[in-house]
Amino acid sequence: MRALLEVRNVTVKYGNFTALDRVSLSISQGELRVLIGPNGAGKTTLLDAISGTVKPSYGDIYYKNTVISKLPIHKIARMGIIRKFQTPNVIESLSVWDNLILASVKKNVSGTFAPVDHNKIKDILELVGLHERRYDLAKELSHGEKQWLELAMILTNDCDLVLLDEPAIGLTLKDIYKLIDIIGYFIKRNSSIIIVDHNMDFLRMICEKFEARVTFMHQGKILRTGTFDEIRSDNEVKRIYLGVERC
Numbered sequence: 040m041r042a043l044l045e046v047r048n049v050t051v052k053y054g055n056f057t058a059l060d061r062v063s064l065s066i067s068q069g070e071l072r073v074l075i076g077p078n079g080a081g082k083t084t085l086l087d088a089i090s091g092t093v094k095p096s097y098g099d100i101y102y103k104n105t106v107i108s109k110l111p112i113h114k115i116a117r118m119g120i121i122r123k124f125q126t127p128n129v130i131e132s133l134s135v136w137d138n139l140i141l142a143s144v145k146k147n148v149s150g151t152f153a154p155v156d157h158n159k160i161k162d163i164l165e166l167v168g169l170h171e172r173r174y175d176l177a178k179e180l181s182h183g184e185k186q187w188l189e190l191a192m193i194l195t196n197d198c199d200l201v202l203l204d205e206p207a208i209g210l211t212l213k214d215i216y217k218l219i220d221i222i223g224y225f226i227k228r229n230s231s232i233i234i235v236d237h238n239m240d241f242l243r244m245i246c247e248k249f250e251a252r253v254t255f256m257h258q259g260k261i262l263r264t265g266t267f268d269e270i271r272s273d274n275e276v277k278r279i280y281l282g283v284e285r286c
């Protein structure tokens with residue numbers, strides 16, 4: 040598998056504080072990678088650097104062999120890197136269906152708009168469980184349903200790299216299975232995904248199902264990368280997590 044994303048020696052500073060310290064990471068096309076580590080380890084900052092919301096003070100980020108670390112956020116998004124935040128980002132005054140149409144509109148190389156694939160949108164609505172609500176306005180959805188709508192919007196967009204920050208937070212087991220199906224959809228179409236989460240049951244399930252590797256961060260550095268079981272049984276990881284109930 041060729042590398043889709045290469046983070047090379049990236050350092051991010053907030054004033055005198057170093058949030059990322061010479062971090063290097065390589066993600067292949069179609070790979071699912073899980074980022075874990077205690078609070079403040081730098082996981083979200085790494086997603087911020089990849090998506091362009093913070094700029095490294097040192098090092099570079101390559102995406103499809105192009106340096107993206109100095110580009111504005113919208114250009115990075117246009118190149119196919121999509122970030123899902125914890126707060127859903129949907130257009131409240133539009134219906135569920137219209138949000139999805141808008142998210143899937145694409146320009147051809149000739150500059151004209153490509154036809155929208157309505158069947159694909161219907162399939163995605165079934166997958167996220169919002170088919171029955173497709174004509175409702177987004178503002179009528181619950182917070183949880185808006186999260187599914189945003190994931191559906193990302194699914195309609197043929198992006199190559201999806202960044203998910205704590206997607207399993209607050210989900211029931213049934214919803215976690217739905218989230219795993221959505222992750223499977225991304226992987227099936229060969230998108231790469233980076234997931235930051237603290238829910239170890241969820242992470243174990245996706246690591247086993249999609250043969251994902253886990254990268255463990257601490258104090259702005261990457262300390263280990265390995266399988267879920269390798270990381271879970273690593274003595275240094277255990278020492279750092281000692282007393283932290285959720286690991």
Ligand SMILES: Nc1ncnc2c1ncn2[C@@H]1O[C@H](COP(=O)(O)OP(=O)(O)OP(=O)(O)O)[C@@H](O)[C@H]1O
Pocket residue numbers: 053056058076077078079080081082083084085
């Ligand atoms: N805008 C900012 N200004 C100053 N410090 C920041 C800023 N954003 C993050 N930090 C600090 O950088 C460090 C890394 O934060 P980050 O949010 O990346 O950690 P994290 O691993 O995602 O933690 P969590 O699991 O709690 O979300 C923390 O000490 C945090 O306080």
